[in-house]
């Protein structure tokens with residue numbers, strides 16, 4: 001039994017198409033989408049249509065909730081402000097009722113009990129919380145603290161856009177192992193943030209417990225693709241004009257594969273630009289103070305011959 005795990009597509013159709021070509025070669029038994037199908041890159045509606053046609057198993061991520069909660073009492077505070085949330089406004093106008101219904105009915109968690117394999121918990125973060133994620137540098141105790149609601153020994157989690165394959169355990173005061181988990185993050189198809197610009201996913205294979213505790217062996221995969229159509233679509237689609245600084249930051253993440261959104265908000269809060277202030281002014285000040293726009297521009301494959 002071999003399962004392909006795809007997560008954090010974020011509307012990047014060219015990256016997804018490159019992964020699909022690789023899947024045709026790998027021939028997994030099942031393909032699973034672990035949330036954040038939409039928002040970020042301008043092809044969210046095309047990505048929804050494609051994954052629905054392929055009839056893959058999917059769970060929701062927090063970016064599906066940005067859309068599903070938009071315009072409701074559950075919405076993110078301030079999301080009516082088009083300067084900060086223009087990209088979401090742009091997206092919400094384009095998702096059709098049928099596409100919205102598809103997102104509305106996705107589960108937040110799936111647990112597989114496939115014959116001859118051990119149970120597999122699949123969710124975007126951890127059960128009940130879709131904005132929790134894991135890193136390779138993270139202290140084991142901090143990971144374990146987030147896993148209390150995970151009853152299965154293998155957890156597939158996404159959200160951080162970095163590939164992770166870690167075994168962690170909970171010890172008692174006598175340093176005896178109480179519980180073990182295998183945590184797998186397949187990385188991001190559409191917006192990887194581990195400094196590698198390739199589209200990323202994972203294959204997992206059922207193996208005996210003696211081979212991998214928990215019964216699932218992961219292979220991390222990275223696929224090169226031409227990023228230029230995705231980058232060009234930001235301006236061509238009108239999303240960049242609608243989304244302003246936020247769209248610019250997502251564009252930068254495709255160029256650098258680094259957490260540009262986090263970098264910006266960290267700088268803004270450290271330099272007295274509160275989140276309620278005009279984001280465009282804060283972004284201009286950020287570009288001016290850090291030279292980040294020039295740094296990214298020098299690496300942009302749209303403007304450098306031969307770059308992908």
Ligand SMILES: [Fe+2]
Nearest residue numbers: 008036159161
């Ligand atoms: Fe994501």
Ligand SMILES: [Fe+2]
Nearest residue numbers: 036061062159
């Ligand atoms: Fe997420």
